[in-house]
Amino acid sequence: MTKKSCCYYSSCISLFAIANCNIASLRARNNHINNENYCISGQVNCPVLQVPRGGATATQINLSASMASLFAGCVGGAVGVGVSYPFDTMSTKAQVRLQGKDQLNLAKSIKVIWKNEGIRGFFEGVIGTVRFNHIGRLYLVYIFLTCT
Amino acid sequence: MIGQAFIKAIQFAVNEVTFLWLERHSTIQSNILKMAIAGILAGLLSSFVVSPVELVKIRMQTQDKLLCVNNKKDDDDIIIDSTSHHHVMIYKNELDCAQSMIRNEGWRVLFLHGLGTTIIREIPSFALYFMAYGLLAQSAWKDVFGQNMSPLIFGAVAGWAMWIPTYPIDIVKTLVQVQTTEKENALDLRSPMRVTRKMYRAGGIRAFFDGLEPKLARAAVKHAVTFWVYEILMTYFRTRDSLFP
Numbered sequence: 001m002t003k004k005s006c007c008y009y010s011s012c013i014s015l016f017a018i019a020n021c022n023i024a025s026l027r028a029r030n031n032h033i034n035n036e037n038y039c040i041s042g043q044v045n046c047p048v049l050q051v052p053r054g055g056a057t058a059t060q061i062n063l064s065a066s067m068a069s070l071f072a073g074c075v076g077g078a079v080g081v082g083v084s085y086p087f088d089t090m091s092t093k094a095q096v097r098l099q100g101k102d103q104l105n106l107a108k109s110i111k112v113i114w115k116n117e118g119i120r121g122f123f124e125g126v127i128g129t130v131r132f133n134h135i136g137r138l139y140l141v142y143i144f145l146t147c148t
Numbered sequence: 149m150i151g152q153a154f155i156k157a158i159q160f161a162v163n164e165v166t167f168l169w170l171e172r173h174s175t176i177q178s179n180i181l182k183m184a185i186a187g188i189l190a191g192l193l194s195s196f197v198v199s200p201v202e203l204v205k206i207r208m209q210t211q212d213k214l215l216c217v218n219n220k221k222d223d224d225d226i227i228i229d230s231t232s233h234h235h236v237m238i239y240k241n242e243l244d245c246a247q248s249m250i251r252n253e254g255w256r257v258l259f260l261h262g263l264g265t266t267i268i269r270e271i272p273s274f275a276l277y278f279m280a281y282g283l284l285a286q287s288a289w290k291d292v293f294g295q296n297m298s299p300l301i302f303g304a305v306a307g308w309a310m311w312i313p314t315y316p317i318d319i320v321k322t323l324v325q326v327q328t329t330e331k332e333n334a335l336d337l338r339s340p341m342r343v344t345r346k347m348y349r350a351g352g353i354r355a356f357f358d359g360l361e362p363k364l365a366r367a368a369v370k371h372a373v374t375f376w377v378y379e380i381l382m383t384y385f386r387t388r389d390s391l392f393p
Contacts, residue, residue: 076381080374087366092209094359095322106361125208125242 086122089113162190163278183282184275191274192267199266200258203325204242207249210326211238253329262325265340269317273310280309281375303375307367315363316356320344 090109113121166186239245249258284290284302293301311318323343347355 076374076377079377080370080372083373084366084370087362087369088205089209090362091359091366092206092322094362095319096210096326106365109362124211125205125245 082126085126089122089124162193163187166190179286180279180283183279187275187278188271190278191270191272194274195263195266195270196259198270199261199263202266202321203258203261204245204249206322206325207245208239208242211245257329261329261338262321265317265321265324269314269321273314276313277306277310277371281306299375299379300372303371303373304368306375307371308364310371311363311367312360315360318363319356319358320347323347 090106090113093113094109117124163186166189167182239248246258253261281302284305285298289302290298292298320340320343324338324340327338329338351358
């Protein structure tokens with residue numbers, strides 16, 4: 001496995017962990033409000049991973065729903081973009097090439113990119129967006145969460 | 149990559165929250181209209197993030213120039229001249245790409261280059277996207293495909309409904325963003341209108357749909373997988389008490 005793909009998977013996992021922590025802490029707070037602490041599978045003092053059973057106010061439900069939506073969107077988006085990235089590269093290359101008459105279809109672009117650059121050509125730019133945009137993105141998510 | 153994940157997350161969350169809010173506070177009866185409003189807000193908010201991320205992505209993807217170099221026929225056909233923009237540069241990674249962009253063109257370019265075109269593309273595309281998905285999810289097709297298959301198929305169809313009308317805007321955006329903003333850039337095709345005019349003169353309407361086929365394949369795969377995972381996780385959250393079984 002290349003360094004690149006290792007990096008990609010580790011960042012996916014860390015994202016998963018961050019989202020999990022957020023949901024877990026939110027649920028811990030809700031549980032505290034509702035005075036319903038559960039323990040999971042033999043663990044002592046572990047009220048973290050539980051959903052409030054009824055009695056939650058509208059804002060809590062809303063926040064919880066948006067958190068769950070955010071988390072699901074995060075994971076879904078990561079998987080979806082990763083799987084479809086080669087097609088994106090093909091499309092961008094065809095757009096920049098831009099010949100009105102002789103269009104690049106799917107099979108032809110696969111052939112050309114494979115011949116010229118190999119497998120790397122399909123995945124150029126797939127990871128590193130995180131490296132300088134990560135902070136900005138987290139900031140936006142934070143604003144969004146505090147607003148709702 | 150993670151950037152893309154957060155974009156998706158913002159879009160989904162904004163959509164869901166806006167929809168809930170409209171349901172509670174507004175007098176609008178039509179569900180389609182609500183979905184459109186939610187989609188417009190999600191598109192508008194996320195395009196400020198989408199624009200710089202896609203700028204770096206596009207420059208990474210096109211850095212090798214291999215598809216462009218060999219296709220010089222005559223001047224009218226070629227919109228982007230291989231010698232006049234940054235493609236001769238090879239970036240090590242995305243950080244390197246962003247850094248050299250900041251160094252050569254400035255901070256403002258990173259965030260503002262192509263932002264307007266991105267907003268113009270994002271708003272109709274997300275309104276269409278959420279409307280299409282919402283309509284399909286309410287329709288009888290849900291019973292036809294079943295619980296597991298329908299998010300996947302609806303996601304793909306919604307992705308197509310989103311891309312086909314907005315693809316010309318996307319191609320203009322790509323061509324605007326691929327241009328450097330350095331002074332030496334003799335072509336000066338930074339204005340979207342100028343790019344559109346030149347494209348139309350060179351290739352007619354067909355020029356605006358070049359590369360649509362891979363884009364549709366991408367949309368089908370991406371949106372199907374995204375929605376599939378999203379729906380699985382949301383059902384999981386709704387039905388389960390705990391996050392882990």
